[in-house]
Every structure is written in structure tokens, then in C-alpha cells.
Amino acid sequence: MEKFYHFLTLAGIVLYWLLVAGVTLRAVLKHRSVSVSLAWLLIIYAVPILGVFCYFLFGELNLGRKRAERAKEMFTPYESWFTQLNECQAHSRETFGYHISRIDELCNNRLGLPSLSGNTLTLKNEPQEILRSIINDIESATTSIRLVFYIWHPGGLADSVSSALIKAAQRGVEVKLLVDSAGSANFFKSPWRKMMQKAGIHVVQALEVSPWRMFLRRLDLRQHRKIIVIDDQIAYTGSMNLVDPAYFKQESGVGQWIDIMVRITGPTVNVLSAIHSWDWEVETGARALPPQPKCAVDESNALHPIQVVPSGPGMPEHLISQVLSLAINQANHSVRITTPYFVPSVDLLDTLKLTAQRGVKVDLIIPHKNDSLMVQWASRAFYTELLEAGVEIHEFYGGLLHTKSVVIDEQFCLVGTVNMDMRSLWLNFELTLAIDDEHFTKEMFELQDSYIEHSHSLKLEEWKKRKVYYRFFERIFYLFNPLL
Known part of the structure; x- marks a missing residue:
């Protein structure tokens, strides 16, 4: 019996080091920066077993087979939609400043997506002002509302936003809400999800967290965008999740979260709507690209060129x-x-x-x-x-x-x-x-x-x-x- 246990121990050690050798080769041969590869090697060797386990969970960009195949197939039609924007009057490169011109060239060459002028921009940096502005625009919506957020956390004025969405859906506005599974765990546990679905809102959980999928998709790959598009006329994006800071992570000891959002009108709104459509299709398989924007620009006013730069699996790397x-x-x-x-x-x-x-x-x-x-x-x-x-x-x-x-x-x-x-x-x-x-x-x-x-x-x-x-x-x- 002692020999048997001795054999099992030796076999376990050999198997473990074969596994470490295999993971080491994979980490080294993977096409990425040397510093990242070296950091992973330190983790693998410094933290036995756990380091290998972490590499399987977090070491590679793995969207999951179905989503990855879908994202690959989607790129051509979306690139075509983006490329058509180059024919817009709103894409007037001779009016662009030096900084945006170089970025327009980069994004156009890699994604087909140009910078567009003719926008209006409003910077909002007070949470109550941001949430009340969003509520007012939702209350005026007539056809569609599209939203994607990393965190949707019930409480305070965030609940007023949820109520406004339910009322919008009840009066016939199509509402599509995409929220990240990990970031919005409290939302999915709350009554708001069922209340929204009962009102006819399409609620989709992005990148669902499940112990059964932990080795099939990288767990810390998250849907981190924050976008609201209303009637393809008004959009919001920025750093703020759909939370009321006075009701969010009060026990963490870091104080209230300080954020901004940008309210936008003009051709860029449709581009943000297309990014939401991309995310929706990656998750559901359903395509609903928005119409091309109205591209007439009043050149007597400030042109406010904006380049939308998206990233994530399926998009051009880095x-x-x-x-x-x-x-x-x-x-x-x-x-x-x-x-x-x-x-x-x-x-x-x-x-x-x-x-x-x-x-x-x-x-x-x-x-x-x-x-x-x-x-x-x-x-x-x-x-x-x-x-x-x-x-x-x-x-x-x-x-x-x-x-x-x-x-x-x-x-x-x-x-x-x-x-x-x-x-x-x-x-x-x-x-x-x-x-x-x-x-x-x-x-x-x-x-x-x-x-x-x-x-x-x-x-x-x-x-x-x-x-x-x-x-x-x-x-x-x-x-x-x-x-x-």
C-alpha cells in the first residue's frame, strides 16, 4: 500500500509539472507583449496549482465559441455600415483639426469608421443632474430606447429611471436593455428585472456568469460600455453606470463615485446606436442596425467632430x-x-x-x-x-x-x-x-x-x-x- 501511495504521489508530481510545462509553452507562444507573458510565468511558478488554475480562467481572450463565431461573421456587414458614413457631408476632413485627423485615419483604415461633425455636446458631471436628464429624455421617447450598462444597481434615482423605462414600454416604445451579468448581479436579483419584462422591455444578460461555463469563456471578460440611445436622436455615454451614487457601495469606505456623462445629438448618435446593435447581436444573434444618420451639416455653426472608438472581441485589436x-x-x-x-x-x-x-x-x-x-x-x-x-x-x-x-x-x-x-x-x-x-x-x-x-x-x-x-x-x- 505504501508503494501504491508513493507511486500516486510521483504520478501526481509528474502530471502537475507536465501541466505546468504545457501552460508555460502556451503562455510563451501566445502572441502578446513580453511583459504580460513574463507576469503570467511568475504567477504560474510562484503560486503552485492556483497559478495554473488562474491562467485557465483569465490567461487568454476567450469569448466562447458561439459568440466568437458570431462576432467574426458580423464584422463585414457592420464595417460596410460604418464605411457608408464616409460619404456623409458630416465627414468633412478639411474642417477637422490636427488631432482628430490622425485618429480619423486610424479608425477609418482599421474599422471603416470615420469621424463625424454636426454634433452638439453637453458635459454633465453631477449624478442627480445626469439621472434627471436621462429620465426627462426617456419620458419624451416615442419610438425606441436602447441601453447597455456594466452596472445597473437599484436604489434612489436609478429606480426612477427603471420606472420611466417601464412607462415608456407601456406606451409602445421599444426598449432594449443589455446589462452585464457580473456587474449587475444586484439588478438581476431585484424585482426590477421581472417588472421590466412584464412591461414588454427586452432585458438581456450579457456574458452570463455560470460555474458551468468558467472554462469555456474568460470570466473577467465584461461588457463595460455605458450607452443610452433614445429615438436615434439623443445619446448618452461616459463613465457613469446606471446607479445613484448615494445608494451605491456606501460600505466600501471610498466615498461616493465621481463620474461624468456626455449628452449628444447629431450624426454620432446613430453610430452609438450601431455599437449597441453590435453588442445586442453578439449576445442574442438578432440584427437590428439603425438607419444611416442624416448627414446634412450647417457649416455656419461649430462642427464638433467626434470619433467613436469601440473595442472588444470581434473589433480590431488594441x-x-x-x-x-x-x-x-x-x-x-x-x-x-x-x-x-x-x-x-x-x-x-x-x-x-x-x-x-x-x-x-x-x-x-x-x-x-x-x-x-x-x-x-x-x-x-x-x-x-x-x-x-x-x-x-x-x-x-x-x-x-x-x-x-x-x-x-x-x-x-x-x-x-x-x-x-x-x-x-x-x-x-x-x-x-x-x-x-x-x-x-x-x-x-x-x-x-x-x-x-x-x-x-x-x-x-x-x-x-x-x-x-x-x-x-x-x-x-x-x-x-x-x-x-
């Missing part, structure tokens, strides 16, 4: 990351970034350092306290080399700063759903707007000013004096970069 790098590299005077989760890739880190080293003022504004302790420690692992390169880091004390924004030279900006981490830039379904509008950008810059006023600006000498165990935790959590 498109948002490329747009971000292109925008930062074009900066001549200043770059300001706000992000709640800062765990940059090697390429993004080098871009920020190089930009600061060539004399451009680079400000990074991130929350002092984060709802993810791992991200908070991992973020700080980058502080020293950023500060040494001349990047100014401001830790915000007024709550969880959740706004995702980049302002270039006070003339051009990026706003949307994308965090400065590997998951947002490489994995999730995300959305960014590149906005070439000086007035809107000035508003965004002034809002960033208010964030800095409620922040503590770090100094390199002060930072170097932090405690030794701080440095230890920073490096430990830095190893988990691929999971953050």
Missing part, C-alpha cells in the same frame, strides 16, 4: 490603446489624465514617460482610495519611475474618482468607459469618444482643475520615504498585472 497613444504622442503642451484604475502596459508607461521627458506637462489624477485594493497597490508600483520622468501625480480625496478622461493641449479630449489598465485596453467591450471641440474640452479641463483642487500632489522625495512594507506590497500586487 484600437482604443492605439488611439490613446496617438493622442498623447501628438501633445505639444499638456496631457491630463483621470482614471480610477491605473495599471498601464509597458507601452503606455513608456509613452507617458517619454511625453513628460520631452517637456510636455503630464498630470495623472487618480483616487487616493480605491475599491480594488490590488489595483491601488499595483498602481503605486509605477509612481517612482513616473515621478522621476517628470509626470505629476495627484491623488484625489473627494471620493472614488471614476471619470475616465484625457485632455490634450486644452484643445482635444478623450472621454468614455476605458480605464488605464490591461483589462480595459485589451479585453473588455469598451467605448471612447475622441472629441475635437475646444469649448467642450475647456469644460473638461476646468472639471479636471476641480479634481486637482481636491487632491494631494505627490513629490518624488516625499514618495521615496514611504515605508518598506509599502514597497513590498506594491511589487507583490504588480505581479498580478495581467489580472487587474
Whole structure:
């Protein structure tokens, strides 16, 4: 019997190391950055068994066979729809500024999707104002409402939005609601789901979380977009989930979440509607592309060109990351970034350092306290080399700063759903707007000013004096970069 157990032990060890060898080969041969591959190898070898298990769950971009096949088949018809927009009067490249022109070229060549002028933009940064504006527009809807959100959390004015949607459906408006399964778990447990479905609202759970599917699809691949489209006339997008911050994560100890949304009218609305249609079809298989936008533009008014930049499985790889790098590299005077989760890739880190080293003022504004302790420690692992390169880091004390924004030279900006981490830039379904509008950008810059006023600006000498165990935790959590 002792020999039998000895044999089982040896067999188990051999099988385990064969498994580790196989996973190592897969991690090394997978086409991605060297830093990510090395980080995964450290996890696999430093955390026995659990490291291999984590790689199977989170190590590769796996949408699931059915969705992946569907997304691949969808690309051609959607690219055709996007490409037709190039014939619009709203795509008038001679009126574009320098920043948007380069981004228009990139998105057009990779996705067929051009920048479009003729939009109106309203920046909204107070949660009550945002939710009441959404409710008012829903109450005026006559034909259709399309929504996609990562988090839909019952409570406060979020319930008033749900009530407004139910009333809209009852008066004959077609309502399609797509919400992420993991982010909106509380919504699916609440009575609101059944109440909405009873009223005729089409409620779809995106990327359903199930223990039976954990090895068939990457679990942390999430539907992270935030889009509302009403009657193909009005749209909202930005960083805010469908939550009332006064009723959301009050026990987390980070304060209320600080967010923005952008209210849009004009040709870009139909593009956002098409992105919602893409997400709906990936999940359900049902196609419902919106009509092409009305492209007449009054050139006597400000043109407000916008480039919609989507990302996620089925879309061109790394498109948002490329747009971000292109925008930062074009900066001549200043770059300001706000992000709640800062765990940059090697390429993004080098871009920020190089930009600061060539004399451009680079400000990074991130929350002092984060709802993810791992991200908070991992973020700080980058502080020293950023500060040494001349990047100014401001830790915000007024709550969880959740706004995702980049302002270039006070003339051009990026706003949307994308965090400065590997998951947002490489994995999730995300959305960014590149906005070439000086007035809107000035508003965004002034809002960033208010964030800095409620922040503590770090100094390199002060930072170097932090405690030794701080440095230890920073490096430990830095190893988990691929999971953050």
C-alpha cells in the first residue's frame, strides 16, 4: 500500500509539472507583449496549482465559441455600415483639426469608421443632474430606447429611471436593455428585472456568469460600455453606470463615485446606436442596425467632430490603446489624465514617460482610495519611475474618482468607459469618444482643475520615504498585472 501511495504521489508530481510545462509553452507562444507573458510565468511558478488554475480562467481572450463565431461573421456587414458614413457631408476632413485627423485615419483604415461633425455636446458631471436628464429624455421617447450598462444597481434615482423605462414600454416604445451579468448581479436579483419584462422591455444578460461555463469563456471578460440611445436622436455615454451614487457601495469606505456623462445629438448618435446593435447581436444573434444618420451639416455653426472608438472581441485589436497613444504622442503642451484604475502596459508607461521627458506637462489624477485594493497597490508600483520622468501625480480625496478622461493641449479630449489598465485596453467591450471641440474640452479641463483642487500632489522625495512594507506590497500586487 505504501508503494501504491508513493507511486500516486510521483504520478501526481509528474502530471502537475507536465501541466505546468504545457501552460508555460502556451503562455510563451501566445502572441502578446513580453511583459504580460513574463507576469503570467511568475504567477504560474510562484503560486503552485492556483497559478495554473488562474491562467485557465483569465490567461487568454476567450469569448466562447458561439459568440466568437458570431462576432467574426458580423464584422463585414457592420464595417460596410460604418464605411457608408464616409460619404456623409458630416465627414468633412478639411474642417477637422490636427488631432482628430490622425485618429480619423486610424479608425477609418482599421474599422471603416470615420469621424463625424454636426454634433452638439453637453458635459454633465453631477449624478442627480445626469439621472434627471436621462429620465426627462426617456419620458419624451416615442419610438425606441436602447441601453447597455456594466452596472445597473437599484436604489434612489436609478429606480426612477427603471420606472420611466417601464412607462415608456407601456406606451409602445421599444426598449432594449443589455446589462452585464457580473456587474449587475444586484439588478438581476431585484424585482426590477421581472417588472421590466412584464412591461414588454427586452432585458438581456450579457456574458452570463455560470460555474458551468468558467472554462469555456474568460470570466473577467465584461461588457463595460455605458450607452443610452433614445429615438436615434439623443445619446448618452461616459463613465457613469446606471446607479445613484448615494445608494451605491456606501460600505466600501471610498466615498461616493465621481463620474461624468456626455449628452449628444447629431450624426454620432446613430453610430452609438450601431455599437449597441453590435453588442445586442453578439449576445442574442438578432440584427437590428439603425438607419444611416442624416448627414446634412450647417457649416455656419461649430462642427464638433467626434470619433467613436469601440473595442472588444470581434473589433480590431488594441484600437482604443492605439488611439490613446496617438493622442498623447501628438501633445505639444499638456496631457491630463483621470482614471480610477491605473495599471498601464509597458507601452503606455513608456509613452507617458517619454511625453513628460520631452517637456510636455503630464498630470495623472487618480483616487487616493480605491475599491480594488490590488489595483491601488499595483498602481503605486509605477509612481517612482513616473515621478522621476517628470509626470505629476495627484491623488484625489473627494471620493472614488471614476471619470475616465484625457485632455490634450486644452484643445482635444478623450472621454468614455476605458480605464488605464490591461483589462480595459485589451479585453473588455469598451467605448471612447475622441472629441475635437475646444469649448467642450475647456469644460473638461476646468472639471479636471476641480479634481486637482481636491487632491494631494505627490513629490518624488516625499514618495521615496514611504515605508518598506509599502514597497513590498506594491511589487507583490504588480505581479498580478495581467489580472487587474
